């Protein structure tokens with residue numbers, strides 16, 4: 387049993403335990419494989435080798451494919467009927483007797499595999515309907531649980547079962563994910579934003595205006611300084627925001643294929659949104675709550691903004707401003723001081 391819980395934080399629902407244990411088994415295995423990198427036997431040490439592309443045209447790395455295979459195999463017989471993965475075109479039925487459906491990004495932050503920067507796994511679990519596709523094409527309010535593993539200096543599982551957020555640190559001596567004492571909660575004040583600023587010229591004017599005002603610091607309408615981060619691993623950005631607050635944005639932009647941003651609703655944004663809300667934060671498309679968004683396809687993308695509540699709310703207000711306000715550098719946005 388690779389998971390040691392502290393029941394003072396509440397019980398883990400019985401129906402979810404076998405799946406969670408299987409996820410932890412693979413999480414611990416991936417942690418070892420990633421830590422050894424080229425010294426290990428797995429994949430001949432070439433974890434980041436390009437091996438193909440997935441349904442969305444994203445390059446698949448050897449570790450993306452391996453992680454997907456390990457999770458799909460380990461989840462058999464754990465109550466999971468439907469398995470939907472970033473790395474598979476369609477929903478897979480892994481156990482006809484199962485009552486659950488699990489969506490997964492088996493390896494998030496693939497561009498960081500070979501550079502020893504934190505990567506992760508994201509998952510969401512909901513009740514299974516009779517049809518796999520129909521199950522996942524529902525809004526995120528159906529989630530029973532969600533979580534991520536972060537493979538960093540520590541390997542950590544952060545999960546919610548709909549009653550706050552729990553975190554479990556992999557103790558490499560015992561091989562167990564042991565529950566850490568203080569549950570994460572997103573602080574209400576923070577001064578960090580995370581966005582891939584190389585796409586500035588492709589953003590719509592409300593996003594540009596929001597970021598312009600952060601960058602203007604004490605001299606701008608916000609009247610204070612901000613710091614910027616971009617790890618290019620959604621799990622790593624999420625974990626930082628879970629620990630010390632801030633805001634993350636991957637908005638839509640004008641590049642081909644980015645009209646709904648980059649991140650996928652079913653197995654990236656909805657599970658993270660559930661965690662963020664349970665930790666006291668907010669998660670939107672910029673204007674609409676992520677957990678209310680209904681995917682039209684399994685691999686649907688969605689603009690994603692999440693973090694400290696008032697920051698996420700502020701982004702929405704920039705979308706309400708008249709065009710002449712958001713296109714001017716600062717304009718009269720003095721009303722946004724603080």
Ligand SMILES: O=P(O)(O)OC[C@H]1O[C@](O)(COP(=O)(O)O)[C@@H](O)[C@@H]1O
Pocket residue numbers: 444472491493494495496497582618619620621648
């Ligand atoms: O390279 P970009 O455009 O900044 O995108 C980075 C984003 O892409 C992702 O790597 C996408 O996830 P995958 O690695 O699972 O495809 C996120 O983790 C990250 O936030």
Ligand SMILES: [Mg+2]
Pocket residue numbers: 491493494495620654
């Ligand atoms: Mg991802």
Ligand SMILES: [Mg+2]
Pocket residue numbers: 450472491492493494495496
């Ligand atoms: Mg991935």
